[in-house]
Amino acid sequence: xxxxxxxLVDDLQAYADPAAVPGRARFFKSGPGEYGEGDVFIGAxxxxxxxxxxxxxxxxxxxxxDLLASEIHEHRLAAALGYAxxxxxxxxxxxxxxxxxxxxHYLAQSTRLNNWDLVDCSAEHVVGxxxxxxxxxxxxxxxxxxxxxxxxxxxxxxFHRIKRGESADALHVAELLLRDxxxxxxxxxxxxxxxxxxxxxESHLTAFLDAHAxxxxxxxxxxxxxxxxxxxxxxxxRLRTS
Numbered sequence: 138x139x140x141x142x143x144x145l146v147d148d149l150q151a152y153a154d155p156a157a158v159p160g161r162a163r164f165f166k167s168g169p170g171e172y173g174e175g176d177v178f179i180g181a182x183x184x185x186x187x188x189x190x191x192x193x194x195x196x197x198x199x200x201x202x203d204l205l206a207s208e209i210h211e212h213r214l215a216a217a218l219g220y221a222x223x224x225x226x227x228x229x230x231x232x233x234x235x236x237x238x239x240x241x242h243y244l245a246q247s248t249r250l251n252n253w254d255l256v257d258c259s260a261e262h263v264v265g266x267x268x269x270x271x272x273x274x275x276x277x278x279x280x281x282x283x284x285x286x287x288x289x290x291x292x293x294x295x296f297h298r299i300k301r302g303e304s305a306d307a308l309h310v311a312e313l314l315l316r317d318x319x320x321x322x323x324x325x326x327x328x329x330x331x332x333x334x335x336x337x338x339e340s341h342l343t344a345f346l347d348a349h350a351x352x353x354x355x356x357x358x359x360x361x362x363x364x365x366x367x368x369x370x371x372x373x374x375r376l377r378t379s
Contacts, residue, residue, distance in 0.1 A: 220243045
């Protein structure tokens with residue numbers, strides 16, 4: 138392991154809490170046959186992981202790669218947050234090559250971004266802004282992946298542009314994922330649709346629902362319509378099953 142990664146691991150170990158491990162394992166569905174099967178926890182909290190990462194500013198990408206290769210969930214969380222920080226630092230400095238390096242390292246290790254929190258804390262901050270550089274074809278590629286986590290990266294990456302007031306990419310990826318079999322994709326897609334209605338324009342959301350609510354997974358529709366009126370929610374529930 139890279140010395141900088143090893144130093145962070147040693148620092149993080151001080152926050153290990155064996156009593157918290159069973160609860161973390163249940164929360165992140167790490168049991169047999171569950172989406173996080175085999176994940177290992179030390180019991181550190183997200184604020185603790187963030188605090189440790191803040192104390193370790195000098196983490197080259199190779200060190201982040203080593204952290205992401207760890208079987209320990211909290212090590213991988215530190216890596217995911219570290220990639221997001223590294224991209225933001227490079228963007229602030231206008232270092233285009235460094236930005237692309239972070240993006241390349243991140244996607245090269247995507248099989249290790251293997252739980253929803255790891256994707257959700259990083260995809261919009263690495264893949265999202267880099268769409269301005271590489272274009273949006275990567276979203277189609279990720280959305281077509283057999284890997285659940287890459288499909289979630291595709292959906293969450295659009296949050297960056299949603300926050301800029303742009304809905305087209307989110308609606309495009311949502312349409313690609315309408316028939317996805319995974320509940321975690323239903324939730325992520327419904328969440329991003331809801332954010333389109335909240336942050337961009339409610340009419341963009343309702344137009345999408347008018348076209349696609351019929352047959353939409355129930356959880357996806359529930360998440361997407363959470364901020365609509367009771368009458369609107371009832372209308373789309375009826376439309377879904379019509």
